[in-house]
Amino acid sequence: MTDKQRHSWVSIRDSIREMILNSTYGPGDKLPRDEEFAASFGCARSTVHRAMRDLAQSGLVERRRKGGTMVRRDPVTRATLNIPITRLEVEQKGSTYGYQLIRQSVQPSSPAIMANFDLPEARPMLRVEALHLADSRPYIFEDRWICLETVPEITSVDLTRESANEWLVRNRPYSRCDLRLYARPGTPIDSEVLQSTPGDALFVMERTTWIGEAPITSLCAVAHPGYQLFTQG
């Protein structure tokens, strides 16, 4: 360690977090300017900035140019959810992956999909219903709508051979993602598609993604009974 002790952005982040957690700064409070923190920690403004960016990303504070930094009023537990490509998930379980395109058609977005995307008017979309299988048994059924204005090239993809899920993860990055997760009893249609019993507890994941302001896809994925979504981070 040199005479000039160099500050760690990590230790500065942790010090600021500690001041928030011990209520030196409470919810809604303005924090000192980066410059002021730099002076009091004896480091560079960019080091404070690096620490603050991390705190903002983890949901503890919010930042605004000129407006300054504020402790968030609504602290949350933030976790990163990694949603795997279904084929890789199945293969990682040691099972054999199968895929069936049930039907696809171009149609205007339904009211539910318009609501998910917050669209004032219907847009032309490709609706894809497909079944993912593990060892020839139904694994996940997905009902997906893809916006043709944002992803016109999806019409050239052979979705009998490759799932839209996989194509989109590989080809269409998103910048925003809404998630709705819940349990519901299986309907007769669910039971037919998933070969389960009506009334079974089914895990449902609805996901809507955008790139910038442009809607990409909105899907409802219904998993077979017993499915668990597991993520580490």
Next chain:
Amino acid sequence: MTDKQRHSWVSIRDSIREMILNSTYGPGDKLPRDEEFAASFGCARSTVHRAMRDLAQSGLVERRRKGGTMVRRDPVTRATLNIPITRLEVEQKGSTYGYQLIRQSVQPSSPAIMANFDLPEARPMLRVEALHLADSRPYIFEDRWICLETVPEITSVDLTRESANEWLVRNRPYSRCDLRLYARPGTPIDSEVLQSTPGDALFVMERTTWIGEAPITSLCAVAHPGYQLFTQG
């Protein structure tokens, strides 16, 4: 825009992502060194570094000192899940929040909890069973274990008045979080606690957190029928 056109780390990130998505670089491929990218983009290495950090964070590439940058073999859809403090979630729905401590006791971690934390031996933990209510109706039942070696101060908290959930979000940051989400039919015990019908489809969220290597808490939260976890980002 000045004569010296300044590069945006965002546009560099997007260019690199495009090269990955169009298979210029495939899964497992090594990317050029930051220095090389800087030369070819005509910008600074730190600008490339900033772009790469974002790509790493979003799960597209992985970085190693000396080892370089590699396209990940297992691309994922990554979403940030914001798990709210239950009281705020209830209040945001316009309902009145209620909280009941059912029981708490100090006991050695159970085998299931040891497995969640990957512990070779039992640790002394505080087990807390509690019920969150909305408008006097059961909302979420949580069975939580808190590691007393990591969070000894939890024994001084009056958990009849404040949920462990809320205390921990406010006082005990975590650096790692494992999640397991699933649906299952309600057991007779679930039904009694949640005042639901046995067999109802229940959404279950298991969450285990660490600070560094130290285990913090592991809980199983069982939501009332119809509950939906919604997150935007």
Next chain:
DNA sequence: TACATTAATATGTAGCTACATATTATTGTC
């Protein structure tokens, strides 16, 4: 040839100057 030691390397970071920009505060005008 196997293993230990040392050197090299590519990313990670601290700090600095200078500029960019979204926001907020102040001033001017009616």
Next chain:
DNA sequence: GACAATAATATGTAGCTACATATTAATGTA
């Protein structure tokens, strides 16, 4: 007092030098 215009401000970023460090490659030794 309300609104528009302008100025000020606090964060965000580009690029640079220098140093730190985890890893990989090369060299030395038995």
